[in-house]
Amino acid sequence: MISKLIESAERDCAAVFREIDAIEESCTARVLAAFQKERVGARHFAPTTGYGYDDIGRDTLERLFADVFCADAAIVRPHVASGTHALAMCLAGLLKPGEHLLYATGKPYDTLDGVIGISTCPPGCLREMGVSYSDVPLADGLPDVPGVLAALRPETRVVALQRSRGYASRRALLPEDFDAVIAAVRAARPDIFIMIDNCYGEFVRDSEPRGADALVGSLIKNPGGGLAPTGAYIVGTERAISRVEARLTAPGVGREVGSYAGSYRPFYQGLFMAPHTVAQAKKTAVLAARAFELLNMRPDPAFDAVRGDIIQSVDMHSPERLVAFCQGIQAASPVDSFASPEPWDMPGYQNKVVMAAGTFVSGASIELSCDAPMREPFTAYMQGALTYAHGKFALQTALSAMEAAGCL
């Protein structure tokens, strides 16, 4: 019964899949143009050691990211441990004591709570450093431009925007959805830095958000293409990157140091693969959405909605259904298929979280993964898939696990 359902869902997705293919083609052309402009050669893949002065692999990779994202400068480093680390570094670089950070897309992703010091204030958080914070919720799913302008203070230095929905029930923003708020803040306050958390959004649309001072994301999500083993990126204006680089290493030293004794090849190859891998992940999400719709569940986004990120959610309405689904995804994984995920406390998250992630790169969410905070309405957030064939297989396994548990 489940396999029939999946086949029927797949037939319904044909037109949406064609649009995904078209976006993959235009993103691939943009990435290839950057590789050719930077004259990438095998010599750029070589490992380096020590200070890493004149590390051409590192410097060329950073120029490549700047080109792909239409930015002036970039920081792309294996040593930046995660997206949260990159966002924290960016904020710490742009903000000084006494200044104010305004989030213009409502409350940020869970792990930013401790970075900023919103509800807790761990040692070193921005609040402890004398930075104040406020946010303006979205209005009808879009940045509330008059609300944002009204919330600016003389000491506001950074306006931050988040593209992906994170664990919130809202639609992911499209690159063009940032244009009005960026133009309005620029016109009112040219001194302000604009930062966009671009996690999960890269290569989902033809273009990336324009006009920000910093665009930030993780390399074990979209732009690493499933091959980058670790790392994160920040691309943006020279004005912003030249402040952030002081927090990457040391003031006065900045981007000039940093070696990597592994090969840079997976970062280059991962960026080249990323438009394709993101397309595979999107097709998996679209298929899942259609299958849920045929089961009279309410996936978000709907299968044929315009997508701004790779996340697919569906309300499971009970802990049993949520856990059964995640266990099915895990059982269909290439790695750790024998493990069975259980709800667990995670650093940086407020509720217990159940996570299915049988990935080659530990924790990589461009690989098929499913996670959920254990709170009403027991929403499963699934994302990623290195190949559509695997995504389809895993969906079939997970729905069958729910059926076998008697809770479909």
Ligand SMILES: *Cc1c(COP(=O)(O)O)cnc(C)c1O
């Ligand atoms: C994943 C994510 C982050 C943080 O990334 P980590 O690499 O998990 O630290 C921040 N913001 C959003 C919207 C994300 O999806």
